[in-house]
Amino acid sequence: MLLKTKILSVLLLMLFGLTKAYSQNYELKGILKDSVTNEVLAYATVYNITLSKGTQTIADGSFILETSNGKNLIKIDHIGCDTKFLTLNFSKNTDTVIYMAHHQHELEDVIIVAEKNKLIQLEKDRLKYDDIVISGSKPIASILDKMPGVSSLKTGFTIAKPMIQGMYGSRVIVLNNGLKQEGQQWGQEHGLEIDPYNTGQITLVKGAEALRYTGDAIGGILLIEPLYNADDTLKMSMTTAFTDNGRQGNLSVSAEKLLTKKLGLRLQGTYKKAGNLNTPDYYLPNTGFEELNGSLTLKWQPSKHSIFEVFSSIYNNKPGILSTSHIGNLTDLQKIIDNETTPEKGSFTYTIARPYQQINHFLNKAKWKYEISPSLNLEAVYGFQINKRKEFDSHNYFNKTAPSLDFTLHTHQLDFVINKTFKKGFFLKTGLNGYYQTNTYIGRFFIPNYKKSEVYQFALLRYKKNRHELEVGYRAGAINLDAYKWVNNVIVHYPFEYRGISWQAGWLYKISTDWQTALQIGRVWRNPNISEQFSEGLHHGAAAIEYGNKNLKPENAVSINGTLKYRHNKTLFETEVFVKQVKNYIYLRPKFPPELTIRGAFPAFEYVQTDALFAGVDLLLNQQLPQNFSFIEKVSILNVYDQKYTTYINGIPPYRLNHSLVYKMAKFKWLSNSAVTFSMVQVLKQKRYTEGSDYMPPPEGYVLLNAAFTTNVSRYKNLLVFLSADNILNVSYRDYLNRFRYYADETGRMMALGINIKF
Amino acid sequence: MKTKSNLKAILFLGSFMALAISINSCKDPENPTPPTNEEELITTLKVELTDTLSGQKLNYFFRDLDGEGGNAPSQWDTIKLSNSSFYKVSIKFLNESNSNAVQDITQEILAEQADHIVCSTPQGVNTIITVTDTDGTYKLGLASTWKTTTPSIGNITIILKHQPGIKNGSCDPGETDVQVTFPTVIK
Incomplete structure (x- = not known):
């Protein structure tokens, strides 16, 4: 029972x-x-x-x-x-x-993944609930580090965004329950507004699959699927976790049930609070945060053939920004880099002072899926999102409580999709997709207001026969952008229009029962984003003046990737080799001389275009050893070549290896399904760096030792206990992908204890 | 029966969309006139000198009306002083980005004097700078006296620091709000 x-x-x-x-x-x-x-x-x-x-x-x-x-x-x-x-x-x-x-368990339909015909299926590109829930104290993008090839770009210690094979920002699309997550993605210091505690699974998608959702994901798509498991009995779940470093407390609760045979409901809420983190040597001032999230899922199946789904979620986060990172000018920055101002030991507090951010994200989705016949179904999706972002600089002289920068982003989305299964192994997915987005700001100028409308048409065709699976798809679209801002008390408009086609093709071949290989080739394009076009001014916290360029051309990426998978008894081996050539790759390049301002001199950067070649390998090996041990190896290797200039492109993730040893105990006294994992994360130094192109050369590589223990308490079968320790040796280090590497070390040892109870 | 449930379905979806649209229309994103986005800038540093002997007043400016980046500073004076003189100096910070509403930031600094410090440092010019005002505990630096000796050429750097809760009389801690180096000549 x-x-x-x-x-x-x-x-x-x-x-x-x-x-x-x-x-x-x-x-x-x-x-x-x-x-x-x-x-x-x-x-x-x-x-x-x-x-x-x-x-x-x-x-x-x-x-x-x-x-x-x-x-x-x-x-x-x-x-x-x-x-x-x-x-x-x-x-x-x-x-x-x-x-x-x-088609029967459609109630749990989770977009692409439910189309189990998905061509490329690699374990390395998936994170399951068990992996996510034990790391729920971290921002969601930091959890993704567990996938080879995925890293996170951090701003400080509580703000992170995902990076896939060296691509980030507008090149990575995050789908939150089938909707393109629309925040201010262009900014590095803008984290992902998603609650990990409501996430059931995260999947990385590349290739033709992606064209259903977007044609500009040069890096790939991250599918984030919320939990939903409603049935006849009321199911409640509670997760709490506590970390010693930052003294973070989390509480997440959910309840779900089929209210009637046809109507299911899930409610969920999360609260997190954390104070100042510490490095092995000192506290990081003003690094606490407070987060309150909630979501509602409603699924209604009025007939066997029709399903409605409503998903609403709200995310509210107030992260403090490391106060020593808000420096006045280059001299201040140089002092910190040269360690002239030794960081004070500091102290612990939960108080969040300026500078801080305040983010609210409201996401709403309504979906209707109608099955005309077992081989033909229709899907309509309407999505609506509001993203509010307020940034409070370290101080204002006049309006002391007002944010220095205040953005409001509204996005509407409408999709119509037809899925048709033909005889002889063909499957077709085609549809239309539209977006309308407005962005307004108050305060310090960083990007202008804009209105953007987008229309797309897409189709993808899959064919399966014997050991072969083929897949082709395209997505054609047009974007109209109207950017406008005040110039000398007059509103000036800057209209833009982009058109383009993205396409992808893939072939999977099952060599034998153990081996399979796949090849994907495609071309996608991405229009320059608003900050690449318009940013103009001082980037606080980066001590840099950045200039956009209105004449940037869209990026065009041609990519080829090959995968090989071997699975036999106790061995799983997966590898992906990829090459991406990005024409008109947009990035920030230093501009000389530095600019003189009333705050002193600042280095200036401008958005320029080059042709860049990304090439790398990701690898996963999972070998079961005798005595319930297993060994897991994950490797991410990436090199980027600038094909126009002799300089290196900055901000590319260094080589990363993760060696883990897992010991599983089916039963030990009153514990069951216990697992102990020891892992060693090894990040090498980024040596592909041009001297003088950054204030500080890339930091040295580092090795961290982590451990985790998870177990089910058998007397209470629904009680999961997890205990983890990151950076056990309390190593002082800095990470190249953390923009705050100039100012402070990474966090020291962090222990977390959590439980998940289902009742 | 089937038609009925479909009808229900459409009603359900329709009402949800209506709800979503009504939430959205609370704030009209179509509004083409965004607020004018008044920014808090320090555009101008003004150095007012009074020769205590002759009573002659001298004003020198650094002006960058569009803030950091964008256009280059529109005014960046060379400070010219006489040798063997004694000046009373007052330093002012202004926001002149909107010529119709110039804001005097000096008043705000005075109001928060325990969190601010102004440091004036000569380099290569023969003048002795003495701060004459305090916040009650530490020196403030908005008012000072400059005593020149022999003719020389160099510069004077003026720094405004924001030091919330960390003021210790030194110019080192905190966030630099202003840092201007004036070329200076003592004749």
Whole structure:
């Protein structure tokens, strides 16, 4: 009973030939199939939680699993599906066919991922709830560091945004429950306004899949899918965590239930509060934050063929900005860099003083999916987002409580999509997609106001035959941008128009049951963003004057990537080799001489274009060793070449390796499913740097030792306890991808203790 | 039956969209006239000198009306002083970005004098600068006396620091709000 209430399965299941009991272990022989296409599902993980024994389906979808007499809780994981739990009764050896009905569990439909035909399926590009929840104290982008090839670009210690294979900002698109997350992405110091505690899964998508959502994701798309698991019983969950460094406390609660057979509801809320963090040697002044988030999911299935979904979320965050980073001029910066002003030891406080930011993000989604026939369905999505961002500089002379900078961004989105499955293995997805966005600001000028409308048409076609899968897609679009600002008491308009086509093609070949390889090739374009065009002025905290360029041309990227995957018994190996050539790559280049201002001299930077070549390798190896040990190796290697100038492009992630050793204990006294992970994160020094192109050369490489322990307390099967320690050796280091590397060291040892209870 | 549920569905979706639109229309993003975005700038540093002997008044300026970046400073004077003289000096900070509403930032500095310091430092010119005002604990620096000796050429740097809670009489801590180096000649 307890097991049954634990987690649901909205899954079609058919079992044959179950009869009565003997008290011994049995074999469950099964085949996993898609209930619509009747295709077998290979490489799914089938795990008997009751016995702590697992296996995988092989190429023909079959598996053999050990079961015990009586009730067994079985967990099935298939890429492209959420984890499923089944409670089955066994009294003899059993043969079964388990159907996973994709159109039936539409209530849990999570956009692309539910289209399990997704071409490229690599484990390295996925983060699951278990990985996310134990790191929920961190900003969501920092959690993504766990994926090879993904890093986070940080501003200080609580603001982070994702970077994929060296691409960031407008080149990385984040889809929050199917909507393009619209904040002020152009700014480095603008984090991602998403609550990790409501996130069920994060997937990195490249290739034709992405064209359904966007044609400008040169780096890739991060799909962030909120949790939703409503069924007949009321399910509540509570997560709390506490960290010693920063004395951060988190509390997240959720409740979900099918109110009627047709209507499901989930409510969720999170509160986080943290004070000043500390490095091994001193406190980081003004690095606390306070966050309050909430979300509501409503899914209504009035008939078998029709589903409505409403998702509303609100995110409110007030992060303090390291006060020593708000420097007046280059002399102040140089003093800090030369360590003339040794950082004071400081002290702990929860108080957030100026400078700080205040961010509110309101996201609303309404989706309707209608199935005309099993092979044809329609989808309509309306999205509406408000992003408010206030930045409070260290002080104002006159209006002392007013923000120095205040942006309001409104975005409307409308999508119409048709999904059609043809006979003979063809699948077509086509549709229209429109955006309307306005941005207004009050205060210090950084970017102008603007109105932007975008219209796109896209189509992608997939074909599957035997060992081959092919995929082609395009997305054509037009963008109209009207930027306007006050110049001498007159509003001046700057109209822009962009048109372009992005396309992608991919081919997957299953070499054998163990090996598969894929090749993707494509061309995408991206229009220059508003800050690249218009920024003009002093960037506080960066001690730099930045100049945009209205004449920038769109970026054009041609990319090729090849992947190889090997999975056999105890070994999983995945690698991706990529080359991207970005024509008209936009970046900031130093401009000489420095500019003289009333605050003193400042270095100036301007947005320029070059041709850049990004080439690299990402790798994941997961090798199970004897005695319940396993070894996991993750490698990210990237080199960037400027094809026009002899200088290097700054801000490219250095090589990164992560070696982990995991020990799993199925059962130890009253603990079950325990895992201990020791990992060593090794980040090398970025040597591809042109002398003098930054105030400070890239910092030395570093090695961090982390550990984590997670366990289920068996007496209370729904209690998950996690304990982690980052930077165990309390190493002082600086990270090249942290813009505050000039001012302060990274945080020292950080221990976190958390529990997750489901009831 | 099926039509009925579809109708319900459309009503549901429609009402949600209406709600979303009504939330949105609370604030009209179409409004083409954005606020004029008054910025808090320090555009001007004014050095007022009075020769205590002759009573002659001299004013020297650094002016950059559009703030940091953009156009170059429009005025950047060379301070000219007589040798063996004694000047009373008063330093002023202004926001002249809007010529119809010049703001005197000096008053705000006076109001928050415990959080500010002004430092004037000669380099290569033979003058002795003595600060004559205080915030009660530490020197403030808006008022000073400059005593020149022999003819020389160099410069004088004037720095305004914001030192909230960290003022210790030294010019080192804090955030630099103004830093101007005036070329200076003593004849």
